Amino acid sequence: MSKLDFSKLKINTVTKLFILMLLYEGPKHGYEIIKTLSEILPFKVNPEQVYPFLHKLYKQGLTRVVKVLERDKKVYELTSEGREAVEMLLERFSNLIEIAIAPKVNVCAGCGVKIIGDGYVEVIDGKELHFCCKHCAEHYKEMKFKIRKTQKSV
Ligand SMILES: [Zn+2]
Numbered sequence: 001m002s003k004l005d006f007s008k009l010k011i012n013t014v015t016k017l018f019i020l021m022l023l024y025e026g027p028k029h030g031y032e033i034i035k036t037l038s039e040i041l042p043f044k045v046n047p048e049q050v051y052p053f054l055h056k057l058y059k060q061g062l063t064r065v066v067k068v069l070e071r072d073k074k075v076y077e078l079t080s081e082g083r084e085a086v087e088m089l090l091e092r093f094s095n096l097i098e099i100a101i102a103p104k105v106n107v108c109a110g111c112g113v114k115i116i117g118d119g120y121v122e123v124i125d126g127k128e129l130h131f132c133c134k135h136c137a138e139h140y141k142e143m144k145f146k147i148r149k150t151q152k153s154v
Pocket residue numbers: 108109110111112113131132133136
């Protein structure tokens with residue numbers, strides 16, 4: 001695996017991410033990319049946001065020019081290194097998305113099992129406790145009560 005430095009590429013805008021996605025789809029020239037981006041993004045895409053980035057990708061060996069059309073329109077294609085980079089980037093983004101949407105996980109105060117979300121909540125001795133089920137809560141209170149009883153009798 002090549003040591004690709006993402007910080008050098010500065011994938012800090014949606015536009016750049018989409019440029020990479022479009023190139024991942026197949027070879028395209030700059031104007032084609034701008035046109036497609038304007039259709040799918042909710043804001044205006046300037047050529048200044050696209051051409052310098054395309055040039056950067058080319059300079060870093062992530063793309064190659066497969067064809068030069070009329071009026072010097074260069075058709076870029078991702079190199080195998082470029083495809084790998086995009087795949088890495090996608091993986092990274094999907095991890096971030098997973099983290100962002102991961103539901104809150106609690107642990108049952110009774111049995112220690114993991115609960116997705118709040119589970120069964122009961123306030124015991126002024127403390128909000130999460131349980132996987134009502135029975136665990138009952139059991140927990142029972143145990144606590146027993147311990148108190150024995151402590152009192154001592
Ligand atoms: Zn439980």
